[in-house]
Amino acid sequence: MTEPATPGTPAGDELPAAEPIPSTRRRIPLIWTLPVVVVLAGAFVVIHEKLAQGTSIEIRFHNAEDLEPNKTKIRYKDVEIGEVSDIHVAKDRKEVIVTAMIHRDASEYLVDDTSFWVVRPRVSAAGITGLGTLVSGAYISVDVGKSANESKRFVGLDVPPIVTAGQPGREFILHTDDLGSLSIGSLVFYRHIVAGQVVAYTLDPGGSGVTLKVFVNAPFDAFVAAGTRFWQASGIDMSLSSDGIKLRTESLTSILQGGVTFRALPGSAFTPVAGDTAFTLYSDEDRAMRPIETEIRTFVMYFRGSLRGLSAGAPVELHGIGVGEVRSVDVEYDRDAAALRFPVVVDLYPQRIRGRKAGGTRLTAATEGPETASRVLIDSLVAHGLRAELKSGNLLTGQKYVDLDVHSEAPAEAIWWKEQPAVFPTTSNGLDEIQDSIAGIARKLNKVPFDQVSYRLISTMTALEQTLKSMDQLMQHVDGTLAPQIQATLAEAQGALKNAKELLGQDAPLQSDLGATLLQLSRAAKAVTGLVEYLERHPESLLRGKPGDSQ
Amino acid sequence: MPLVMLCPACDLAHRRTAAPPFGRTRCVRCHKPLQVARNTTIDTAIALAVCASVLMFLANVYPLVAMHVNGASRQTTLIGAALGLYDQHYKMLAVLVFLTIFVAPLLHVVTLLYVLVPLWIGRSAYGQNFLIRLITRVRPWSFTEVFLLGTVVALVRLAKFAHVVPGIALWSCVLLMLCLSAMTSRTSSEQLWQWTGRGGQ
Amino acid sequence: MSARAATGRSLGLLVCLDCHLTMRDVRATQMRCPRCHARIHERKPYSLALTTTLLVLAAVLYIPANLLPVMDTRTLIDDESDTIMSGVLVLLHSGSWPIAMLVFVASIVVPLLKILSLGVLIYSAWLRLPNGRMQRSQLYRAVEFIGKWSMLDIYAISLLATLVQVQSFASIIVGWGAWAFGAVVVLTLLATHAFDERLLWDTR
Numbered sequence: 001m002t003e004p005a006t007p008g009t010p011a012g013d014e015l016p017a018a019e020p021i022p023s024t025r026r027r028i029p030l031i032w033t034l035p036v037v038v039v040l041a042g043a044f045v046v047i048h049e050k051l052a053q054g055t056s057i058e059i060r061f062h063n064a065e066d067l068e069p070n071k072t073k074i075r076y077k078d079v080e081i082g083e084v085s086d087i088h089v090a091k092d093r094k095e096v097i098v099t100a101m102i103h104r105d106a107s108e109y110l111v112d113d114t115s116f117w118v119v120r121p122r123v124s125a126a127g128i129t130g131l132g133t134l135v136s137g138a139y140i141s142v143d144v145g146k147s148a149n150e151s152k153r154f155v156g157l158d159v160p161p162i163v164t165a166g167q168p169g170r171e172f173i174l175h176t177d178d179l180g181s182l183s184i185g186s187l188v189f190y191r192h193i194v195a196g197q198v199v200a201y202t203l204d205p206g207g208s209g210v211t212l213k214v215f216v217n218a219p220f221d222a223f224v225a226a227g228t229r230f231w232q233a234s235g236i237d238m239s240l241s242s243d244g245i246k247l248r249t250e251s252l253t254s255i256l257q258g259g260v261t262f263r264a265l266p267g268s269a270f271t272p273v274a275g276d277t278a279f280t281l282y283s284d285e286d287r288a289m290r291p292i293e294t295e296i297r298t299f300v301m302y303f304r305g306s307l308r309g310l311s312a313g314a315p316v317e318l319h320g321i322g323v324g325e326v327r328s329v330d331v332e333y334d335r336d337a338a339a340l341r342f343p344v345v346v347d348l349y350p351q352r353i354r355g356r357k358a359g360g361t362r363l364t365a366a367t368e369g370p371e372t373a374s375r376v377l378i379d380s381l382v383a384h385g386l387r388a389e390l391k392s393g394n395l396l397t398g399q400k401y402v403d404l405d406v407h408s409e410a411p412a413e414a415i416w417w418k419e420q421p422a423v424f425p426t427t428s429n430g431l432d433e434i435q436d437s438i439a440g441i442a443r444k445l446n447k448v449p450f451d452q453v454s455y456r457l458i459s460t461m462t463a464l465e466q467t468l469k470s471m472d473q474l475m476q477h478v479d480g481t482l483a484p485q486i487q488a489t490l491a492e493a494q495g496a497l498k499n500a501k502e503l504l505g506q507d508a509p510l511q512s513d514l515g516a517t518l519l520q521l522s523r524a525a526k527a528v529t530g531l532v533e534y535l536e537r538h539p540e541s542l543l544r545g546k547p548g549d550s551q
Numbered sequence: 552m553p554l555v556m557l558c559p560a561c562d563l564a565h566r567r568t569a570a571p572p573f574g575r576t577r578c579v580r581c582h583k584p585l586q587v588a589r590n591t592t593i594d595t596a597i598a599l600a601v602c603a604s605v606l607m608f609l610a611n612v613y614p615l616v617a618m619h620v621n622g623a624s625r626q627t628t629l630i631g632a633a634l635g636l637y638d639q640h641y642k643m644l645a646v647l648v649f650l651t652i653f654v655a656p657l658l659h660v661v662t663l664l665y666v667l668v669p670l671w672i673g674r675s676a677y678g679q680n681f682l683i684r685l686i687t688r689v690r691p692w693s694f695t696e697v698f699l700l701g702t703v704v705a706l707v708r709l710a711k712f713a714h715v716v717p718g719i720a721l722w723s724c725v726l727l728m729l730c731l732s733a734m735t736s737r738t739s740s741e742q743l744w745q746w747t748g749r750g751g752q
Numbered sequence: 753m754s755a756r757a758a759t760g761r762s763l764g765l766l767v768c769l770d771c772h773l774t775m776r777d778v779r780a781t782q783m784r785c786p787r788c789h790a791r792i793h794e795r796k797p798y799s800l801a802l803t804t805t806l807l808v809l810a811a812v813l814y815i816p817a818n819l820l821p822v823m824d825t826r827t828l829i830d831d832e833s834d835t836i837m838s839g840v841l842v843l844l845h846s847g848s849w850p851i852a853m854l855v856f857v858a859s860i861v862v863p864l865l866k867i868l869s870l871g872v873l874i875y876s877a878w879l880r881l882p883n884g885r886m887q888r889s890q891l892y893r894a895v896e897f898i899g900k901w902s903m904l905d906i907y908a909i910s911l912l913a914t915l916v917q918v919q920s921f922a923s924i925i926v927g928w929g930a931w932a933f934g935a936v937v938v939l940t941l942l943a944t945h946a947f948d949e950r951l952l953w954d955t956r
Contacts, residue, residue, distance in 0.1 A: 029594045035601035038726075042605040045719055049613065071625065137623050557760040557767035557774045560889065561953040564758040564765065567774075580757070581889045581953065585772070618915045620922070627914045632907070635914025639926045644934045648910050651903065680788045684770045691945075694900045694907075700854070701907025707851045708843065708912060712922075744771050749787055 054082065054104045059116050059140070060095045061156040066120050066138035067098060074100055074116075076142040081106035084140070098156070100140070110152065113145030113165075117157040129160070162199045168218035169196065170274075174260070176281035179210045180232045182260065188214050189233060189261045195220035198260065212281065214260060225264055226271040230281050231288035233261040265289065295351050295374060298327070299415070299424040300343045301388050301402070307342055309400035310390060316346055318404040324348035326402060345421065346388075346402060350374035378415065385410050387427040460518050467525045470532045489528055496524050558583055570745070587742045596738050597667050603660045603730040609723035611653070616706060616721060620713035629653060629720055655693035656731060662686050663738060670746050679747065687740045696728045761954075766792050796948035800878055806943035807870050813932045813939065814863060820929035823909050827922040835929055836860060836905060858904040859933070866902070866940045869895050870947065877951035888952050892944075899944050902937045906930060 064087045066072070074082035082102035090097050102110060120138040121130045133139065140156075143164045162185060163169075179201060188196035196216035204211055216224060260281065264270065282288035307329055316324030325347050332341040351374075378386075387410050391403040413425035499520075556567045560583035568576070570589040577584050610629055617626035627635065630653060637645035662682050669676040676682065702721065709715050760767055766777045768785035775786060783792040796802075821833040834842065836859045843852035869891055875881075876888055909930050916924040 029592060029598075031592075031595045031598045035598045035605070038602040038605050042609055045609060045613075049719075071623070073624075136621055555763065555765060555774055557765055559767045559769055559772050560949045562759040562761060562767070562950045563953070564760060564763055581886065581949075616911070616915065625915050625917065627911070632911045632914050635917075636910045636926060639913060641926055641931055644906070644926075644931050645910075647934055647938060648906065651900075652907070684788050684790055687770060691900075694903055697900050697903050698907045700858075700901075701904045702911055704843075704851055704855055704904065704908040705911040705915075707848050708908070709915065711846055740771055744773075744787065 052104055053101065055102045055107045055110060055152065056085070057082075057100050057102055057110060057152045057154065059098045059100060059154045059156045060090065061098060061118070062095060062158065064096045064098065066118060066133075067140070068137075071137065072139060074102065074140045074142060075119075076106065076109060076144065081109065081142065098140075109142065109144045110150055111145045111147040112149045112151035113147045114151070114154065115143045115145065115157050115161060116140050116154055117160050119160070122160070162197050163215045167215075169216050170218075170221040170224070171199065171213055171215050171276055172224060173276060173278040174212040174214060174230055174281040175204075175209055175278060176212065176232070176283075177209050178283070179212075180283070182212065182232065187259045188216055189259055190216075190220045190223060190263070193220070195262075212260075216262075221275075222272065223264065224262065224273060224277075226273055227265040228262050228273075228279065229265055229288040230260055230262045230279050231285050232281060232283055233259045233285075261285070263289075295349065297348045297350055297374060297378070298421040299346050299348060300419070300421050301346055301424045301426050302341055302343060303388075303390050303426055304428045305390065307344065307390070307400075309392065310344065310402075311399070314393075314399065314401045316348060316388075316402040316404060321352070323350075323352045323404065324402075344402070346424070348378075350377060375417070381406075382413065382415055382425060387413075387425050389427050457518075460522060463522060463525050467528055470529065474532055474535065489524075489531060493524050493528065496520055556585065558585065584739075585741070587739060587745060589745065591737065591742060593667055593671050593746050596734060597664065597671055599730055599734045599737070600660055600664045600667065603656075603727060603734060604664065606723045606727040606730060607656060607660060610720045610727055613720045613723070614718035615702070615724070616709075616718055617716040618709055618713045619716070626718065629724070651692055651694040652698045655689050656695055656727070658689045659686060659693050659731065659734075662689070663734065666743070667738075667746070675747060683740070683743050683747070686738070686743065690735060693731065695724065695731055699724055699728055759953075761794065766794060768792055769796075795950060795954075796946065799946055799948040799951060800874060802946040803870065803943045804874055806939050806946060807867060807874065810863075810936050810939035810943060811867050813936050814867065817863075817929055817932035817936050818860065820932060821927035822905070822929035822933060823912065824925040824927055825916075825922065826925065833927065836933065839905075855905055855908070858901050862898055862902050863936055863940060866895055866899065866944075870940070870943055873947060873952065877947075877954075880954060882955075885952055889949065892947070892949055892952065895944055899937075899941045902940070903934075906934050906937070 061067070067084055067087055069084055069086050072084040073080050074084070080103075082100050084098055084100045086099040088097055089095075117140070118138055119130045119141045120133050122128070130138075141160070143161060145165055163171075182198055182201070184198055184200060186198040187194050188198065196214055199213045199215045201210055201212040203209075214230075310326065310329055312326055312328050314326040315322045316326065327345040327347050330343050330345070332343050333339075334341050385406045385408050386404055387407050389403045389405065389407075390400050393399045393401045407427055410425075410427050415425065416423040554567050555564050557564055558578035558581060561578060561581040563578060563580045565578065565585070568586075570586050572590065573588045575584045575588065576586040612628070614626040614628055615632065617624060630649070633645050633649040633653065635645075636648060662685055666676050666679055666682050666686070669679075702724075706715050706717070760774070760777075764777045765774055766783070767774050768788060768790055769792075770790040771785060771788040773785055773787045775792070777783075777794065784790065785792055818836055821835050823834045823839065825832040825834065836855070840852050840856045840860070843849070843855060873888060873892055873895075876884075909926060913924045913926050916922050
């Protein structure tokens with residue numbers, strides 16, 4: 001239907017029709033952004049995890065005790081740097097291969113001298129360690145090495161290392177005959193302070209001794225110098241010598257597990273030494289601290305009397321000052337003299353005796369010549385009566401020592417330098433004479449004929465004694481009333497005794513009379529004994545008398 | 552006869568009509584949803600399925616939660632949680648857990664992709680009929696959301712005495728749950744058959 | 753709805769439960785859906801019998817599921833056995849009462865309600881009770897929906913048991929209650945699936 005067109009407006013047919021909005025069909029619906037986002041996020045997560053994953057390493061242990069995959073951690077200085085991911089037995093069945101994942105930021109620790117060990121409760125020479133792992137479970141601890149080469153395969157240690165890399169201090173080598181009570185981990189002391197530990201020991205080739213490696217911590221390693229002596233301070237050092245009993249110990253720890261002590265020799269020069277210098281490990285402080293004798297003269301001495309109590313190492317003293325040491329005590333059979341001799345080989349240290357010439361100047365090697373100085377010294381001493389004598393150092397232990405002293409009354413003697421070794425003159429002490437006297441008295445006493453005393457005398461004395469005893473008892477029973485028999489018997493006994501007295505008095509008859517009297521006495525004693533016995537059985541006869549007797 | 556459609560819930564006969572433009576139709580008696588909109592694109596379903604597969608990967612490969620107590624720590628993945636029951640010799644229970652949190656969702660997603668992608672490009676997948684049946688039958692046994700809630704309960708109990716750290720898998724699981732429920736609501740049996748071109752009740 | 757509503761049964765039609773295709777009933781012993789090749793039945797075979805059996809089993813196992821311990825927590829100093837209920841109380845006491853309520857509802861209330869509801873449904877289906885069919889239908893769908901949420905505690909237990917295995921410190925051992933509980937959940941799920949919803953609407 002058309003309307004008359006109003007002026008100014010276009011005709012109806014020319015009006016455009018509204019057109020429908022074309023439906024723009026997206027090629028890709030909006031929903032696809034969601035999976036794209038998700039895929040990207042997923043990829044991001046995966047890549048992130050892979051990058052952060054860290055390195056996989058292999059550690060070989062002897063067994064997998066206390067280790068669990070996905071549970072046991074790996075720690076360096078107690079900071080977790082990784083975790084065990086897998087454990088399986090090696091193909092050769094001798095080891096266990098532990099695979100572990102180490103965190104990314106710890107991968108720089110993986111060099112070829114890095115060491116791994118399992119921390120679990122452990123009792124060792126250093127004490128009890130690792131108790132915390134009872135609750136938290138065992139873990140693997142790391143000691144990072146200094147090498148520059150990376151590594152992914154390691155061999156685990158069986159025990160924690162004594163010394164971790166980077167610990168300040170130095171190692172030294174000690175040689176000794178005998179390990180004693182030392183072991184790995186035994187402590188090293190300096191002035192009773194723990195200064196280090198024994199790290200390792202090996203038997204010398206040929207089995208001639210033991211070489212130890214000790215690690216001395218800083219700052220104590222600075223005190224190890226050229227003149228330092230090391231000795232074993234293990235346990236309780238007890239020595240029985242002529243000086244008496246000496247008891248020495250370093251510490252309770254060293255009693256239990258042994259230890260090593262070191263000290264600078266007094267008077268020695270302090271020249272510092274480098275690490276790994278070798279020292280001798282002495283067995284005790286005395287031996288260690290002995291100054292090195294520059295001159296030793298060996299002599300042989302012959303003593304009379306028993307050498308029991310004299311042992312090698314016994315001191316030779318001059319007025320109580322040590323000037324030498326007994327080296328050995330031997331037995332010799334002299335065929336010519338057909339006698340046994342007992343040479344005692346002795347080392348003297350003449351350096352300890354300072355010689356002075358007349359005028360006060362010292363006798364030294366410089367003035368007299370090396371060999372002669374001490375010879376002159378000793379010769380002059382001996383000429384003045386210096387003799388060696390065996391003395392008892394300790395009555396308790398019976399230890400003996402060699403005492404040098406000037407005996408002015410000693411007969412003149414000299415050293416026989418021609419013999420090898422030279423013979424030193426000896427003298428004997430007074431103890432031997434005392435022994436002889438005592439022996440003589442004993443012999444005289446032996447000669448007294450004690451077995452010739454009269455046998456009868458002895459038995460009579462015994463019988464008399466018994467009688468007197470019984471009479472005493474009887475007196476106690478009776479309260480005053482004495483039977484005439486007793487009186488008579490007593491009178492008789494008294495008479496007999498009187499007789500005996502007369503017989504044994506000034507005009508005592510000869511021994512044969514005594515014998516008769518003694519016989520009488522014994523008869524009387526027998527009678528009394530019989531009476532007493534009867535009375536004991538029939539006490540009423542005291543009053544009533546014997547049946548058949550009249551009062 | 553083709554003019555009648557039955558309600559599968561109450562067996563009531565309805566006159567067959569064309570599929571609605573949007574939304575769904577339902578049974579007049581018991582209100583069971585019957586027909587689906589005819590213009591839902593298949594893209595959404597496939598996009599969601601792709602998301603779900605990526606999320607499933609993340610949820611199973613990475614740890615679910617990590618627990619730190621007294622220096623000791625443990626963590627587990629999704630499958631590890633099922634295996635934990637197996638290790639304690641509750642084999643049937645472990646299998647149940649494994650089926651419901653791993654196998655069922657996996658089958659759901661994978662089968663759906665396998666069926667839908669060919670449809671998207673205009674072909675039908677081999678075994679399509681069986682697989683569409685499989686999807687609708689397996690789907691009710693996928694309990695991802697229940698599992699997540701169970702994990703929350705477990706974490707609350709653990710947090711009492713340990714330091715608990717949720718892992719990547721946990722967050723993936725949350726997103727997966729949302730994804731799966733979105734997928735399920737868009738891929739009903741009727742919808743799937745409609746996409747195959749053999750739709751209609 | 754009037755009693756003369758046309759149903760598939762009255763019209764001789766069948767519907768496929770998998771693809772919801774309506775088809776003619778040919779009254780063969782075995783029938784297949786022409787579209788999806790699923791097996792077709794007029795009603796789920798032995799629906800009531802199967803559902804009842806599964807339900808009774810579930811009900812029987814519900815008792816040990818709650819009485820037997822589901823989780824045994826062993827620590828250095830302690831050894832605690834927890835049933836589902838005691839686990840709820842532990843959560844309550846430790847202050848996380850929302851979680852406690854959640855576990856309580858999911859693990860104790862829900863299975864019980866499911867069992868009871870299914871019982872009601874079976875009963876009304878068997879007797880073909882006329883009134884309240886809509887409500888019962890809704891009840892069935894609710895049971896279908898919340899069925900899976902009872903698995904909550906099982907997942908929590910499996911996660912705890914997997915994680916807390918720090919041997920020297922604490923370990924969690926799963927108890928038989930968990931197994932019984934899992935069985936209850938599965939059985940109720942199967943029972944729900946075996947039940948044919950259409951039985952609620954059948955008049956003969």
